[in-house]
Amino acid sequence: MKKIWGKKAGYPREKTENGWHDSFSIQQSGYQIKDNQLILSQGNHEGKRQPKIIIPFELTNPLKGETKIINVSWKKNQWTLNIACDIEIPPQMPLSEIKKMLGIDRGVRKILAISEGWKLFNPEYWNKIEKKYIEFQRSLDRKVKGSSNWKKVKSKMSSMGKKTSNRMKDLCHKTSRELVDKSDLLALEKLETSKMVSKENKKVGKWTRDGMLKACWGKLAFFIVYKAKGAGKWYMFVSPSNTSKRCSNANCGKINKELKDEETFLCPSCGYKEDRDVNAAKNILWKAQKKLGLIKTG
Ligand SMILES: [Zn+2]
Known part of the structure; x- marks a missing residue:
């Protein structure tokens, strides 16, 4: 993953005390989640359809509701995905x-x-x-x-x-x-x-x-x-x-x-x-x- 989203790809990078910190967000339209895999569509580039990028990941919490924005960050030598989900909140008990x-x-x-x-x-x-x-x-x-x-x-x-x-x-x-x-x-x-x-x-x-x-x-x-x-x-x-x-x-x-x-x-x-x-x-x-x-x- 690091190669894909390295400096050359033009994603935002930030120099911190601990080294480079990369982070960016993916909007709902740009991805799919299937069987613990994040599938990114790269769309078209110079008239050519780009291949999909498939990234397997481990979940720390089960996903609930509809996934919305994903934030991807490189911290402490590993990639982390923060997945924001829309969930239905039950009414508060009387x-x-x-x-x-x-x-x-x-x-x-x-x-x-x-x-x-x-x-x-x-x-x-x-x-x-x-x-x-x-x-x-x-x-x-x-x-x-x-x-x-x-x-x-x-x-x-x-x-x-x-x-x-x-x-x-x-x-x-x-x-x-x-x-x-x-x-x-x-x-x-x-x-x-x-x-x-x-x-x-x-x-x-x-x-x-x-x-x-x-x-x-x-x-x-x-x-x-x-x-x-x-x-x-x-x-x-x-x-x-x-x-x-x-x-x-x-x-x-x-x-x-x-x-x-x-x-x-x-x-x-x-x-x-x-x-x-x-x-x-x-x-x-x-x-x-x-x-x-x-x-x-x-
Ligand atoms: Zn007393």
């Missing part, structure tokens, strides 16, 4: 039919905690990846930019990045699927992620533990929203103010301003004890329920 509800807290200690008590912890391998990337980065700094040794390290980094990114996507897909399947309403916080991760790690980049955490929060929210929409379920983003400081006990609801950085939330007013992040998840759900008029008090 508010009165909502039975199962979930509050979801995305946090620093864990990727997320839900109001039912289930938690998703940062995977162990993140520490390894972070360490490896810092090593690679240091090794790059010692090499002449663009030299063959520099390129070798760059390519190792890039393949590790690709693998990590796929693993992360997989985790987010599975988790979001599970959460959407088990509830009719999903409540999340509006996050300002840049404020939540530590400053010293920002420089090191996206393959640090903080970088991966940030990416996961974003992906999870994105996947939850489109899966909820696709299933006609409800989702809501609420303000994060006081979600970790409020006591989620239904009879209390006091704001605990003195709360320190402990793992456990302990209410000085009523004695209610709960995992800090689960307490936050319960408050997130409470806010959404209030907003939708599903609870009247408080």
Whole structure:
């Protein structure tokens, strides 16, 4: 494929830090998709009919609905097709039919905690990846930019990045699927992620533990929203103010301003004890329920 769409073919190319980046779009009229093959018609050139180009591909998600625009890009030493499809979205279920509800807290200690008590912890391998990337980065700094040794390290980094990114996507897909399947309403916080991760790690980049955490929060929210929409379920983003400081006990609801950085939330007013992040998840759900008029008090 690279030869077909190389520089000579006149497709847009962009020079990035990691090498060349090629990307272009194909409109609906210019292709067909059949049995995991993309068939491109090249039309006529100088009066001669050009042969079709057939490109086999692997699907990461099953295709649904009618395919529209395809974006083709060359990134991290492989071609990627992004296929946009038109799907029919079912009508949202009536508010009165909502039975199962979930509050979801995305946090620093864990990727997320839900109001039912289930938690998703940062995977162990993140520490390894972070360490490896810092090593690679240091090794790059010692090499002449663009030299063959520099390129070798760059390519190792890039393949590790690709693998990590796929693993992360997989985790987010599975988790979001599970959460959407088990509830009719999903409540999340509006996050300002840049404020939540530590400053010293920002420089090191996206393959640090903080970088991966940030990416996961974003992906999870994105996947939850489109899966909820696709299933006609409800989702809501609420303000994060006081979600970790409020006591989620239904009879209390006091704001605990003195709360320190402990793992456990302990209410000085009523004695209610709960995992800090689960307490936050319960408050997130409470806010959404209030907003939708599903609870009247408080
Ligand atoms: Zn309380």
